[in-house]
Amino acid sequence: MMRLIKACNYIVVKLLELMLRPFKVKDRAVFVSYFSEHPEGNLKCMLEEMRRNYDIPLVTLFSSYGKGLAAKIKFVGHTLKETYYYSTSRLILLEGNSYVLSVIKKKKGVTAVQVWHAAGAFKKFGADTDRFYAISGIDAALVSCPQVTKIYAQALNVEESRVFPVGIPRADVFCEREFLSRARQQVERRYPRLKGKKTVLYAPTFRGSGIDDINRKEIDLEKLRQMEQEGYALMMRRHPLMERTDVKEIADVSDMDLMEALAAADILITDYSSVIFEFSLLDRPMIFLAPDEGDYEKERGFYFGYEGFVPGPVVHSEGEVLKCLKKDDFEPEKRKRFAEKFTYGFDGRATERAVEKAVEIGKIKK
Template identity: 25%
Template sequence: MNIKIFTRAIASILFRFFWIFPVKKNKIIFCSYSGKGISDNPKYIMEEIIKQDLEYDLVWIAKQNINYDNISNKVRYVKWKSIRSIYELATAKVWIDNSRKLKYIRKRKSQYYIQTWHGAIALKQIEKDAEDVLDKYYVESAKNDSRMADLLISNSKFCTNLYRNSFWYDGSILECGSPRNDILINDTEYFKLKICEYYKLDKNINIAMYAPTFRRNNNLDVYNLDYEKCISALKNKFGGEWVIIVRLHPSISEKAKNIKYTNNIINGSIYDDMQQLLAATDILITDYSSSMFDFMITKKPIILYATDMEEYKKDRNFYFNIEELPFKVASNNQEMENGICEFDNKVYINKLNQFISRLDINENGVASYKVVEVIKNFINNNTREIVDEKYSLIKGR
């Protein structure tokens, strides 16, 4: 028997076995990016729970031990795919995850599963819309995950419709914003100082972040941005001193060591929180990454450096015509330099506001609070119903 199939079968049996133990009312279990650490929407929901000083048993499933911002005494760590992690999942009252759970995982009727997802508004097609290019086991896991989920978190009508049409999901949706984006509205000055302190930068420095998405072939040749030319253009256009933080996608972050860094070109792939970097950023340069749709709520400039658009679309088609987005698009370094030098903020803001209105985006900086209100309601009342209509619950089945 294939070792993976055998391992999954044993894990499935263990899940059923641990159902002999009762579900613990105050236990919440978190996971992010299949155990890669504390990050994204689940992290900010956890922080809101800690902020409210709620008496919950907080458990994180991760591939390595967690020592995060001096709160390790408030969060328990269990290892990804361990027997202990199966026990914790089988006995937690609430699950919170931003990625698909593995196919062998099963939820009990008395448990509540909040699927926050990790992409919100997307440029490239995902899930059911890209089923023909996705791994078969992933698709089976995704369908199982959607069957288990009690609530999905949305930041827009676009996202809500995407869940309905493409996630094999007909359950409830909370259209409250993305918890990870709360800091892009509330705490940009704080995180600008934090990032400057972390990288030992002057607090008055201007930060451009280059954050491209991954390619299936892990090719770095498409990331040939001329950093020095960009910095020169940024100085000429906007004034002041500039640095560029280079943030590779987590799937290829190990390749960050292949990039040559200087005092003005900084390795952002080693930093553990993309959203904090976005909060500190003054201008975002990306290609097809959904980070553009998070960052745009700050109303700061975004320029797309997309050198391989036609090739990329062969792998995964787009939900939007990239030329119709409110962002400048450059296909080479000369166009990138021109895009910076010719940037017109008034035109940009006008196009951006129209785009945000078209997608009906709901980002008000209180998403984490609203999700925690849902959690408290379920734990205290043991009901999946949300009484207060202000939470914009869109009911499904």
């Protein structure tokens, strides 16, 4: 059934593309995401900046992935909207892979700029992974730092000279002390039991190749909660593609803005998530709980050797996490080396640089 839907979707997209050939390209910018129903992260920052400073129409196409037939029909509807706007808009800003962009032939005057949803480069993505469609149609990319331009050029099938380091727009708020204190206050109001404790955020990534192939490595969250005996409090934030895990007495901050959740945490526990790039800007401890490290490396792969790359101790069980917390040893020298290599443009102006570069590439006038 799903193969039939994909085949029909391809035919409809190509027919619509053909019908839209006579339509003129309009001076407008389109923001596209499949991770949320509303603007978030880098795209949200750039959207707000453009609303303040540019007098052009701005269109948002936001939709979250889902499983089942109804979700697939919704996806088809979203791709038809994409086809229309990709065929009639001067600037396209997207934060993930786009099936439509990969199968249509863009008109002259249409520019697609990739603003990838994750910072840095950690696990392999885009053209460096197995996919059911090729990655193409990208004209330029905005990335967090110069050290990853070659990786993004390869993963997005774009010339390296068209990959521009600008910093991390959504992390601009980390330069504001008021934001940092407000984020902590917000999570404490929501979960009063966190007040006065060191907060530990567990933020794992998903396993699998897409929404129809999502799985996760089961972690004993109740065992992790034993950290509370040492004065810590556990929070959890799921990846957008992961289903909710209900565990009593754990502060679930999955619906919070990612930057707010990170700002509210004293310590981060993750596995292979790129949130380490943003969290490193705060210069706070990290622990890497990677019980399936070998399997994940074989299935997905990394751009750097895992244990030598991550800015903190690597452990493979919940018990080892508790030992790390008890010893209070988070290998700060690794964190320092990581920050020196990957911190770029952390001055509160990454959003401004990203928008300026995007409109320059797309030839948008103020």
